[in-house]
Amino acid sequence: xxxxxxxxxTFRKKKWTTTSVIITVLMFISGILCILLGLNPLLxxxxxxxxxxNLIFVVFHLYYLCSFMGVNTNSDFIFWGSSYILxxxxxxxxxxxxxxxx
Numbered sequence: 001x002x003x004x005x006x007x008x009x010t011f012r013k014k015k016w017t018t019t020s021v022i023i024t025v026l027m028f029i030s031g032i033l034c035i036l037l038g039l040n041p042l043l044x045x046x047x048x049x050x051x052x053x054n055l056i057f058v059v060f061h062l063y064y065l066c067s068f069m070g071v072n073t074n075s076d077f078i079f080w081g082s083s084y085i086l087x088x089x090x091x092x093x094x095x096x097x098x099x100x101x102x
Contacts, residue, residue, distance in 0.1 A: 014077055024068070027084055031061050034091045057091040 014020075038058040041051035064084045071077050
């Protein structure tokens, strides 16, 4: 392989602007609130199927809160943020939609 055919790939580090910090803090706050909403039925001693299925969403939220450490570039932040917003919205819909387990 000649020197000219090698591709030097360099990744730019994430530049933390005020907007991205505010978005991250809001997602962390809403994620912690979703964890508390998921644990609330079990803390109220309601042992039904929906209470235990909430634990799946709690585990996903804990995973996304910890996976924030892997955000290194702007594209990582966009993917992490959009997928975490999707998880937050779907878990809130699941917590408040009472007719799923009829």
